[in-house]
Amino acid sequence: MPATPVLELRRLNKSFGPVQVLHDVSFSAEAGEVTALVGDNGAGKSTLVKCIGGIHPIDSGDYLFEGAPVHVNSPRDAAGLGVEIVYQDLALADNLDIVQNMFLGRERKRGLVLDEATMEEMAAKTLTGLSVRTVHSVRQQVSSLSGGQRQTVAIAKAVLWNSKVVVLDEPTAALGVAQTQQVLELVRRLADKGLAVVLISHNLNDVFAVSDRIAALYLGRMAAQVRTSDVTHAQVVELITSGRSGELGLANGDGLNGVKA
């Protein structure tokens, strides 16, 4: 019997004024898995992520967390559930060091007052726990970090605060090859630790390298959500570009009906 997904969206709709961007979208993410979210430019990936993160209110549909319906109306609500979103333009404070960034906005949660030494130790432990070897000192200013290291810190922050779902919107888009490979391994480790990870990427090779499932959006509709081991590269390309591939995907015409401009 399949486990209850940590995060599940059912028949979600979202319009910006007269423009419907998401149409009856269902999507789920399970603990211990990397779920890749793919789709062409403008397919609705970032919009879906912003709905998950409470930045955009949804027009209709269900948002379930660990099987129970919840209302997520703000980023605070999402964070409260343990949903952490790492946006591409990372919300790290350049003038602060790694430790300060990892505790930013959380310093006094649950009446917890932590001293600097404890915070430093927790930050360092989290990075080591993720086998991060590229960051040499947790007292380094974030402004001095490379793109990959910044992603690493953002991801480690999610782990430190015991998030259950981590959504990464194109984490490797701005990175070189070596850094991309390190971030991919980190994404995989995160899921292997038991978190539900959602990875958005335009690079299908990255998607095949680390994902367990692939969700393909086509013109605002979920064309298919499949196990990565059950599809070929060519099939995923077809799902992205035409919304269907053989038996998979939207029935004829469905994709086009989704456009209501």
Add this chain to the structure above:
Amino acid sequence: MMRAGPSQEEIRRHNLGTLLRYIHLHGPTSRTVLADRLGLNRSTIMALTAELTGAGLVREKLPSETGRAGRPSLVVRPESTRFYVLAFDVGVDRLAAARVGLGGVILDRREAVRERNGFDLDEVVATLAGFARQMLRKADADTVCVGAGAAFCGVVRRGDGLVRFGPNIGQTEVPFGAALTRELDLGMTVSVANDANLGALAEHQRGIGTRCQDLIYLHGDVGIGGGIIVGGRLLGGEGGYGGEVGHMVVNPRGRACGCGSAGCLEAEVGERALLSAAGREMSEDLIGRDAIRAIVDAAERGDVLARDALHRVGDWLGFGVSNLVNIFNPEMVIFGGILREIYLSSAAQVRSRLKTNTMAAAREGLRLRTSDLGDDATLVGAAELAFTEVLTNPLEVLTRAVAAG
């Protein structure tokens, strides 16, 4: 004839080894947890830890913080800085040595680049033994060496460490184990095994595969090596030569292989294949990982030759992995050495092949992962090989080691 059951003495020795092994692999553990994990009662655990403590192999301490009320259970820790092994690694491009403490801590290490032109046994052995002497000199007087092990990039005979064949160093019948044992002169034999076999062992015991009983480790150097773990045990074969997946033929009309055959996985996926497919010659200054990285980089920037080369190589790798998945139904396939970079940059091809060429049932639980230990995998494996004896029979090996040292 009926065999008598194990004697009390045999049971005790077995339990000592099992307990020490547990601490070695899992680190400091409380007596309560040990009793639970090893399925022994607390008084037996107490007697065993007392013996190991007496020998100096472990130390018992109160835990630093106790969550619950009541008497805290003593924590048993390995004496990592006192007992160690020497580990060696002979790769095509590097020679490495390390002093590794009980518990798997790398206490000290040395590394040198190995030139690709030829293979001089005396020189290799002299370099490794030199590293060992430097590290031994730095070790404290009260420390004890309890074993020595080496990983070698070739087909190695179990028992005496004779390298039968090293296709990528152009050698046959090299008495490497005997030569290193003689040169080290530590009063103990250096155990030698194939490097990829040891990489598999290392990933299984300390890396990404610790929870898998069935895994395959693929090691990319100039060639492709492999280690297959079935039901928690390394597959050796009759002579210990098993697991050479690099010489599985994937393309009958393929490129010539260093082993004399053609179209082997390593001939289609190894460094040479990738370089030649990308239209790049082997050059002195860009070999190994750097050469692979340069191709991955070029592909990323849109170089069509580099892209096509990675596609082709990924496709052949996919054929190879598919065969392994159909035959062994592994829970995990681990890509190590330069195969890490190759897998990560050609995963779409590899996994498309898997979908097309494997039985759904054989692949449904499969996880594809990159090595956790990275470039240390083979060296860590050599250390684990070196620890084998002391973890099987702690007290006797210790007595012998102290006498030798």
